[in-house]
Amino acid sequence: AQKITQTQPGMFVQEKEAVTLDCTYDTSDQSYGLFWYKQPSSGEMIFLIYQGSYDEQNATEGRYSLNFQKARKSANLVISASQLGDSAMYFCAMREGHTNAGKSTFGDGTTLTVKP
Amino acid sequence: GAVVSQHPSWVICKSGTSVKIECRSLDFQATTMFWYRQFPKQSLMLMATSNEGSKATYEQGVEKDKFLINHASLTLSTLTVTSAHPEDSSFYICSAPDRGRTDTQYFGPGTRLTVL
Numbered sequence: 001a002q003k004i005t006q007t008q009p010g011m012f013v014q015e016k017e018a019v020t021l022d023c024t025y026d027t028s029d030q031s032y033g034l035f036w037y038k039q040p041s042s043g044e045m046i047f048l049i050y051q052g053s054y055d056e057q058n059a060t061e062g063r064y065s066l067n068f069q070k071a072r073k074s075a076n077l078v079i080s081a082s083q084l085g086d087s088a089m090y091f092c093a094m095r096e097g098h099t100n101a102g103k104s105t106f107g108d109g110t111t112l113t114v115k116p
Numbered sequence: 117g118a119v120v121s122q123h124p125s126w127v128i129c130k131s132g133t134s135v136k137i138e139c140r141s142l143d144f145q146a147t148t149m150f151w152y153r154q155f156p157k158q159s160l161m162l163m164a165t166s167n168e169g170s171k172a173t174y175e176q177g178v179e180k181d182k183f184l185i186n187h188a189s190l191t192l193s194t195l196t197v198t199s200a201h202p203e204d205s206s207f208y209i210c211s212a213p214d215r216g217r218t219d220t221q222y223f224g225p226g227t228r229l230t231v232l
Contacts, residue, residue: 043207045160045223052219060129091159095221100213101148105225106160 002027004092004107011112013082020067021077021110023092029053033095034075034105038067040088048090051075052098082114119143120212124222129200130232137195137227139210145190146212151183154207154226167192200231 005027013019025034036048051059051066059066067076079086089109096102119142129135137151147168152160164185165173172185182204184196193212199206209226 016174037223043140043209043228045209045226047220047222050219093160098216098218100218100221101165102163103162104150104211105162106181108159 002029002032002094002096002105004094004105006092006107006110008110009108011110013079013112013114015084015114015116016081018037018080019082019112021079021090021092023075023077023107024071024093025092027073027094029096031098032111033098034066034068035095036064036075036077037091037093038086038088039091039109043111046093049077054098079112084099084114084116087112087114096104120210120222120224122210122227124227125225126228126230128230128232131201132199134168135200135229137197137208137210137229139193139212139224141191141212141214143220144212144214144216146193146217147190147198148213149187149193150211151185151195152209152211154209156207160209163195197229200229202231205229205231214229 005024033052033053038046049061049064051068063080065078091109092107093104095104121140123138149166151163154160163178166187167187168187174180187193210224213221
């Protein structure tokens with residue numbers, strides 16, 4: 001069974017600084033996808049970044065980067081130059097396989113608060 | 117980016133009534149859609165996988181007779197909560213992966229159901 005662990009229930013960061021949100025995963029599959037999502041207080045899930053298990057380079061999307069360490073089964077999200085609008089809940093998720101029909105398992109989430 | 121809509125965004129109903137929630141992919145086709153349930157300050161729990169043209173696949177512990185899913189077309193899936201009770205009150209979210217892509221998932225804005 002797949003499992004996602006996010007060990008930081010809450011994190012604080014000063015505006016304009018970088019922050020790392022931790023995510024470890026457990027799977028026996030060779031093919032999988034890792035996702036990070038942002039959920040503001042409105043409730044909508046916003047896709048941030050994706051890393052495939054066979055991708056050798058770390059994914060980047062603007063201010064977001066994913067620090068993928070396959071041997072350690074970790075997929076940490078790095079947010080650079082934090083903004084007040086980054087305050088939200090962040091979820092790490094793992095999808096089975098490399099097709100978009102695979103089921104996803106979510107971590108418990110990390111609440112990020114950006115301080116002015 | 118691609119858009120997934122959900123309707124209604126919120127609903128309040130009396131115990132014993134049925135409620136239908138629609139999930140639509142607005143500018144892409146989705147042969148698969150996923151339905152999640154989220155309690156306050158908790159993670160997303162996958163309820164079922166909706167498949168166009170075939171029966172939905174339910175996760176263990178989810179009552180298929182209570183949560184009816186119909187994937188009527190390549191752009192529409194519906195979740196009907198039958199004979200709703202207060203314990204069914206929750207935030208319901210659908211996601212629809214674009215069948216042309218594997219590196220992202222699009223979520224609807226969610227439906228907040230309150231059963232009195």
